[in-house]
Amino acid sequence: MRRSRFAILSMAALAALALSAGVFAQDTVTITLMGHGSSTAEDEALNAAVAAFEEANPGIDVDVQLVPDYDTVLQTAFASGDYPEVFYTGQSLFRQYVDAGVIANGSAMIEDPEGFYPALASVYSVDGELYCPPKDFSNLALEYNTDYFDAAGLDYPTADWTWDDLRAAAEALAASGTLPEGTVPFALNPDIDRWFAFYVQAGGTFYDDEGNFVFGEEDNYDAAVSALDFTAALTQDGLAASSSDLSAGWPGEAFGQGKAAMTMEGNWVISYLNDTFPDVNWGTTELPAGPGGEGTLTFSEAYCVGADNEHPEESWALVNFLTNEAGAERVAVEGFGPMPSREAAGATWVEAVGPVGEAFVAGGAYATAPVTPAGFGEFRDALGNGIGEAFRGEADAADVIDEAVEVSQELKAE
Amino acid sequence: MAQSTTSTTAGTPARIATFKDKNRQEAITGFSFIAPAFIILFGFLIIPMFVAGFFSLTNWNGITPISRGLVTEDNPNGAFEFVGLENYNTILFNEGRRQESFYTALKNTVYYALGVVPVQTVFALVLAFIVNQKWLKGKGFFRTAFYFPSITSSVVISLIFMWMFSASGLVNTAISFFNPAYDPVTWLDNPTGTLHMLMNGIGINPTRDMLRACDPATLQLWGCEIASIRLWDWLSGPSVTMATIMVLNIWTTIGTMMVIYLAALQGIPSQVYEAATVDGASRMQLFRYITVPLLQPTTFFVVTIGLIGALQVFDQVYVMTSGGPANTTLTVAYLVYRSAFDDSRMGLAAATAIVLFVIIFIFTLIQRRVTREASGAGS
């Protein structure tokens, strides 16, 4: 019977392995803060801030968990019911998490909510109540290559530019013959997270007063079509090209490689261009205004507190410590890529990153977050594909918008 | 496989006496040998599969803690409701976006598998056969070189490939070097179907209106929709971008498949070759009439594993294209991920996964029959 004994032994060994899980005793309250890793300097600053918090609150231990592939890990933790007390939430996922009932309402707990940029606060509010204090954010601005503008004898772009000025400058750059072979005036991808800026500048909105998603519907229809007509014409007329047409991974890279005289990217380009393309001379200004006025897109994250939470007091204490005015100043002084979420700290941030930062901060006053409702992945794909087709001249702007609106309505009906 | 059943039937009378007893003992041994593996797989894969099957009957979003239970009047904050087979209907039968997405993904996945599996199998066999030759110098080097892409993680490989295949990347630079007139192809952002290109090449070039028309009476079929997808689009073939991903995948998996063949080649007794050589067989003949048939169980293994892997392709799509351009690299496994983690429809994701499971199972059964018949004809 040696063989069965062997089988039993092997199972016993496995069982023994399974049993030796460790358990730690806890004296103080431990709360977990989960997020994704950022740049090394940002991670260090967060750890320092948390250490300062722990020192000020001896009864609270904070376990900072910065994990790779964060969204997957967080969603799995939610689903299992055992999830962190405090966690980062990106703007595109906020609604989904609120609908799923895993985010606590912070309206009674958040310190000085008026100090946040209104555009950011509205992203993380439901029915006027702020759930999560914004952590930091980025805006789109216009980057331009000063050498190319000098060579063509053109004035640099300014904050009062309109679409017509953008187009006129692009035409002048192309006509001047001073751009190097293969360089286009403008690097623009058929990416909805860039294109929506034109939609907003054309007067388009995403939600009505009741919170319904109204992209391209009624008054917004003309805004969407004119935005797509304008951008598709830039591409069709050879004034703009996508990063893949320019042999680059993204528009910022194309711009850095000198393949475009202008592009529109967020404040993350600052350190990227400085580190990777030190030879390039460039400046920034606010995005041009369209027929509907000024507009830019904002991308942000917030600290949220979990709904199933045994230590809400301690959690809010931590979140407030990180996001109140002192917290915002602490972030601003370091001059990291993302900007502090409070208007008061904007000037400090510009001081830290230099004058190129001004245009990004200025956009905070009128920015819109391009947030689509939960489960609208298909809409984003449909519109993104349609924009690509319009840019390539394979589809009419009106057809693309019609189809996107149709998808949106189908999804809303579900 | 055939030989294993025939050889046991020959038994002496003494053996027959203890036949029953022996059978029982063999069964006990068999169970105890397989028990550790089965317990692990049952606990950590099969039970979760049943749980996923359960999810597929619900509208759970995959976020709300599942422990909150069923939504009822007393429990309005519950996590899920039962929806029966609605998720299956949504992807398979109900006309609409989700059906279109599913069948687009299925079409892409099948094109992918049909392109990848035969090529990688043949390449792997030929390479294994060569690096198994006694006369070859530097075997270790060649084997390691061929295995290299399998070693590196697919995320790293995908990112390196993106860099190589970007419009100004290594590939286009190399082609331009040999052919200065070359107009750089944007490999990773080109939704044109390769079969469409082929058809355009031989003069099948439907206009916009033809693609909208569907009238069987006048044989205008291109615009006819089958499961929300136009006939013309069903026949797209893999897009240029998908073809690039296919090349990447073939390139990375050849090494693994080669190692499997290499291991199996060791099992062919040299006496067999010696006997055949004495009979005057050439090297090509040896390969065709001895090596290939004797490797039949291995080929079954390689093709099965290759097929299962190809029909579940996910990593490269996730890292490189997210399903774009124009959904031409959307695969079923990626659709499952997107439903589960981007759209928060875990129920739908689970249903899609179960459907994929069934499809792979059917493909495997068909493939099993085909390999058997092919080898039956060979030997």
Added chain:
Amino acid sequence: MSATTLEQPVQNTSTTGKLIRRILGIAGILFLAIVAAVEIVPFVFTIVNSAKCLPAINAAPWAFVPSSGFIDCRNEEGRPLPASAMTSGVTFQPSLEGYQMVIAEDLPRWFMNSVIFAAAITICRILIDSLAGYSLARLKFPGNRLIFFIILGTLMIPGVVLIVPRFILLKQLGILNTYQGLIIPLAADAFGIFLMKQFFESIPKELEEAAEVDGASRLTTFFRIILPISTPALTALTIFSIQGMWNNFMDALIIVGTSPSLWTLTLGLTSLQGAGGETLIWNLFLAGAVITTVPMAIVFFAFQRYFVEGTSYSGLAGQ
């Protein structure tokens, strides 16, 4: 391989025959060399670019001739040097910046964890998979084929939908964020069982029958006779298992993702990808790729020696 001339019997000894064979031999080697180059070139460029400064990678990714000793990527003021100063398009000035950034992280610990996971799981799999494969290939018991198909079926479902159930299960067992939590669920795998089963099926039955006549038990036969001649298959299983665990991302992420002290090399290096914020720091990333790949290449090179022809079994002439 163009082998039309090989159709003639091998005992062609004329000088022209020798010449043709020599030319074909050279052509064959050339073919192998080209395929090997195609397989290996991307890795060569991974190494080359991992040793460049960021501006040089962007300006000239295909420059491959190092032109000096290692340099610093930044000047005294901390400003990055311009690309024109460190690459000519063919030559470049190498730098260890990427490696320095990787090594500044918790690299030795990630490395050790990867070694522990890969070794423990591989040892388990060699034993468990080969026993199971043998059972399916050789032992007759009711439900044999059914069990095989069930095991094969576990490969057929997209792992994405199993993440949540497995996570909950491991949480219930209390083994999340532990070594055993990552080892036990992966201690057997359908791929390995299938591999071993197909291999055992190709071994002649006569070997075991002879042992059985001598009165040896199945377990003895398995360990004394079957395993020793299974070196090639076990080698393949070992290579695949080590490689699979070395590159495993999803299981490691879900099971030990929130405990940095248990992170594997793959997890750790993925966490570094965020270090650039929105953009990838290429030299750091490629340095990580080199550090992951080289140990696996060494392991493979060491093991591939066991694929030696002539592990033949005696007494098979009648096959």
